[in-house]
Amino acid sequence: MRRQEAFAVVLAVLATVGTVVAALWYDRHRDAGREVIEILAIQPKNGNWQPSEIRLERGRPVRLKIRNVETVSHGFALPDFGIGVAEIKPGEVHVVDFTPDRAGVFPFYCTVWCSPEHMAMAGRVIVTESVARASSGR
Numbered sequence: 001m002r003r004q005e006a007f008a009v010v011l012a013v014l015a016t017v018g019t020v021v022a023a024l025w026y027d028r029h030r031d032a033g034r035e036v037i038e039i040l041a042i043q044p045k046n047g048n049w050q051p052s053e054i055r056l057e058r059g060r061p062v063r064l065k066i067r068n069v070e071t072v073s074h075g076f077a078l079p080d081f082g083i084g085v086a087e088i089k090p091g092e093v094h095v096v097d098f099t100p101d102r103a104g105v106f107p108f109y110c111t112v113w114c115s116p117e118h119m120a121m122a123g124r125v126i127v128t129e130s131v132a133r134a135s136s137g138r
Protein backbone atom coordinates (compact mmCIF):
# COMPACT_ATOMS: atom_id res chain seq x y z
CA MET A 1 0.00 0.00 0.00
CA ARG A 2 2.72 2.45 0.99
CA ARG A 3 4.67 1.61 -2.14
CA GLN A 4 1.60 2.17 -4.28
CA GLU A 5 1.00 5.54 -2.64
CA ALA A 6 4.58 6.57 -3.25
CA PHE A 7 4.25 5.46 -6.86
CA ALA A 8 1.05 7.49 -7.20
CA VAL A 9 2.80 10.57 -5.80
CA VAL A 10 5.68 10.13 -8.24
CA LEU A 11 3.23 9.80 -11.12
CA ALA A 12 1.35 12.92 -10.02
CA VAL A 13 4.57 14.93 -9.77
CA LEU A 14 5.74 13.72 -13.18
CA ALA A 15 2.38 14.56 -14.75
CA THR A 16 2.44 18.07 -13.24
CA VAL A 17 6.04 18.83 -14.17
CA GLY A 18 5.54 17.32 -17.63
CA THR A 19 2.51 19.49 -18.28
CA VAL A 20 4.34 22.66 -17.26
CA VAL A 21 7.42 21.80 -19.34
CA ALA A 22 5.24 20.95 -22.35
CA ALA A 23 3.30 24.20 -21.99
CA LEU A 24 6.49 26.26 -21.82
CA TRP A 25 7.99 24.40 -24.78
CA TYR A 26 4.81 24.87 -26.80
CA ASP A 27 4.71 28.57 -25.97
CA ARG A 28 8.30 29.04 -27.15
CA HIS A 29 7.76 26.90 -30.24
CA ARG A 30 4.64 28.82 -31.17
CA ASP A 31 6.42 32.18 -30.82
CA ALA A 32 9.38 31.01 -32.93
CA GLY A 33 10.47 33.46 -35.56
CA ARG A 34 8.53 36.33 -34.10
CA GLU A 35 9.60 39.11 -31.87
CA VAL A 36 7.37 38.89 -28.81
CA ILE A 37 6.40 42.05 -26.99
CA GLU A 38 4.26 42.04 -23.89
CA ILE A 39 2.13 45.11 -23.31
CA LEU A 40 0.37 45.76 -20.02
CA ALA A 41 -2.99 47.51 -20.24
CA ILE A 42 -3.11 50.02 -17.39
CA GLN A 43 -5.39 53.04 -17.05
CA PRO A 44 -3.66 56.44 -17.16
CA LYS A 45 -3.92 57.27 -13.45
CA ASN A 46 -2.04 54.03 -12.70
CA GLY A 47 0.68 54.60 -15.27
CA ASN A 48 -0.87 54.00 -18.72
CA TRP A 49 0.21 51.34 -21.24
CA GLN A 50 3.51 49.71 -20.40
CA PRO A 51 5.38 50.18 -22.54
CA SER A 52 3.57 53.09 -24.18
CA GLU A 53 6.17 53.29 -26.94
CA ILE A 54 6.91 50.18 -28.99
CA ARG A 55 9.73 50.09 -31.52
CA LEU A 56 9.43 47.66 -34.42
CA GLU A 57 11.27 46.96 -37.65
CA ARG A 58 9.47 47.06 -40.96
CA GLY A 59 9.04 43.55 -42.35
CA ARG A 60 9.84 41.76 -39.09
CA PRO A 61 6.97 39.62 -37.76
CA VAL A 62 5.89 40.54 -34.27
CA ARG A 63 3.59 39.03 -31.67
CA LEU A 64 1.95 41.41 -29.22
CA LYS A 65 0.76 39.87 -25.97
CA ILE A 66 -1.63 42.39 -24.49
CA ARG A 67 -2.22 41.67 -20.83
CA ASN A 68 -4.85 43.40 -18.73
CA VAL A 69 -3.44 43.52 -15.20
CA GLU A 70 -6.29 45.60 -13.80
CA THR A 71 -9.78 44.96 -12.44
CA VAL A 72 -11.56 46.88 -15.21
CA SER A 73 -11.85 45.93 -18.87
CA HIS A 74 -9.70 47.54 -21.54
CA GLY A 75 -9.55 47.33 -25.32
CA PHE A 76 -6.78 47.72 -27.87
CA ALA A 77 -6.72 49.38 -31.26
CA LEU A 78 -3.86 49.94 -33.68
CA PRO A 79 -5.97 51.17 -36.59
CA ASP A 80 -3.16 51.84 -39.08
CA PHE A 81 -2.56 48.10 -39.23
CA GLY A 82 -6.22 47.11 -39.00
CA ILE A 83 -5.83 45.71 -35.49
CA GLY A 84 -8.56 45.88 -32.89
CA VAL A 85 -9.36 43.85 -29.79
CA ALA A 86 -12.85 44.86 -28.68
CA GLU A 87 -12.45 43.88 -25.03
CA ILE A 88 -9.71 42.54 -22.82
CA LYS A 89 -11.25 41.49 -19.54
CA PRO A 90 -9.36 41.74 -16.23
CA GLY A 91 -6.57 39.16 -16.18
CA GLU A 92 -6.91 38.24 -19.85
CA VAL A 93 -4.12 38.17 -22.41
CA HIS A 94 -4.84 38.73 -26.10
CA VAL A 95 -2.32 37.73 -28.72
CA VAL A 96 -2.02 39.79 -31.89
CA ASP A 97 0.33 38.79 -34.71
CA PHE A 98 1.27 41.13 -37.51
CA THR A 99 4.13 42.30 -39.66
CA PRO A 100 4.48 46.06 -40.01
CA ASP A 101 4.69 46.82 -43.73
CA ARG A 102 5.33 50.56 -43.39
CA ALA A 103 7.72 52.72 -41.44
CA GLY A 104 6.30 55.57 -39.40
CA VAL A 105 4.67 56.48 -36.12
CA PHE A 106 1.28 54.91 -35.44
CA PRO A 107 -0.97 55.52 -32.43
CA PHE A 108 -2.60 52.77 -30.40
CA TYR A 109 -5.20 53.24 -27.72
CA CYS A 110 -7.76 51.73 -25.41
CA THR A 111 -11.25 51.20 -26.84
CA VAL A 112 -13.21 50.54 -23.65
CA TRP A 113 -14.39 53.33 -21.35
CA CYS A 114 -12.21 52.18 -18.45
CA SER A 115 -11.87 55.34 -16.37
CA PRO A 116 -12.44 59.12 -16.49
CA GLU A 117 -8.99 59.42 -18.11
CA HIS A 118 -9.82 56.79 -20.72
CA MET A 119 -9.20 59.14 -23.66
CA ALA A 120 -5.61 59.57 -22.49
CA MET A 121 -4.94 55.83 -22.53
CA ALA A 122 -2.78 55.84 -25.63
CA GLY A 123 0.66 54.94 -26.88
CA ARG A 124 2.53 54.72 -30.15
CA VAL A 125 4.22 52.17 -32.35
CA ILE A 126 7.36 53.40 -34.07
CA VAL A 127 8.31 51.35 -37.12
CA THR A 128 11.77 51.87 -38.57
CA GLU A 129 13.41 50.44 -41.66
CA SER A 130 15.27 47.27 -40.75
CA VAL A 131 19.04 47.52 -40.30
CA ALA A 132 19.62 44.84 -42.94
CA ARG A 133 17.52 46.66 -45.53
CA ALA A 134 19.09 50.01 -44.78
CA SER A 135 22.66 48.72 -45.10
CA SER A 136 22.02 46.60 -48.21
CA GLY A 137 20.37 49.50 -50.00
CA ARG A 138 23.66 51.23 -50.90
Ligand SMILES: [Cu+2]
Nearest residue numbers: 110112114118
Ligand atom coordinates in the same frame (compact mmCIF):
# COMPACT_ATOMS: atom_id res chain seq x y z
CU1 LIG B 1 -9.89 52.81 -21.68
